[in-house]
Amino acid sequence: MNFVQPIRNREKIEEIKSVLQENGTRDLLLFTMGINTGLRISDLLKLTVLDVKDKSHIEIKEQKTGKIKRFPIQQSLQQLLNDYIKNKPVNEYLFKSRNHNNGSKPITRVMAYEILNNACAKCGIKDKIGTHTLRKTFGYHYYQKTHDIALLQKILNHSSPSITLRYIGIEQDNIDASIMEFEL
Numbered sequence: 001m002n003f004v005q006p007i008r009n010r011e012k013i014e015e016i017k018s019v020l021q022e023n024g025t026r027d028l029l030l031f032t033m034g035i036n037t038g039l040r041i042s043d044l045l046k047l048t049v050l051d052v053k054d055k056s057h058i059e060i061k062e063q064k065t066g067k068i069k070r071f072p073i074q075q076s077l078q079q080l081l082n083d084y085i086k087n088k089p090v091n092e093y094l095f096k097s098r099n100h101n102n103g104s105k106p107i108t109r110v111m112a113y114e115i116l117n118n119a120c121a122k123c124g125i126k127d128k129i130g131t132h133t134l135r136k137t138f139g140y141h142y143y144q145k146t147h148d149i150a151l152l153q154k155i156l157n158h159s160s161p162s163i164t165l166r167y168i169g170i171e172q173d174n175i176d177a178s179i180m181e182f183e184l
Contacts, residue, residue, distance in 0.1 A: 004130035006140035034134025139168035
């Protein structure tokens with residue numbers, strides 16, 4: 001089985017954001033929310049304006065687990081959201097399909113995949129990319145910044161630290177490098 005990879009390079013993340021902005025704020029918001037919240041694509045696509053308008057936190061019931069997940073909206077994400085939802089009806093999907101003008105349906109998972117894959121291809125990313133790349137990118141960079149695997153495991157709702165480490169793509173060479181720098 002081929003696993004999709006996180007986007008490890010922060011410069012590439014910024015490059016992807018620029019490419020997506022050319023398509024419009026919807027696509028940029030999809031990417032930005034995905035890499036900053038760690039939500040699964042199925043949960044992202046269900047969000048409506050009402051779910052985020054005038055809120056400091058987003059609370060959802062995860063489709064996969066049925067568990068309630070609550071997380072804060074970071075300041076930069078809040079600004080992007082506010083600009084995007086201004087004058088939008090509260091029942092409209094955040095990532096509405098352009099084929100449904102009244103916002104009655106969100107984009108599909110396939111469309112989200114195409115948006116992400118096309119942007120990554122334009123940026124020269126050769127790794128296997130998919131919609132799960134957003135969640136893995138969040139996990140990878142969260143871990144690189146905090147090194148708190150226990151909290152990340154809880155955020156991603158995984159059963160063990162080893163699953164989380166494998167999931168976010170911490171490769172053997174990263175483990176080797178870390179051990180080589182460790183000495184008692």
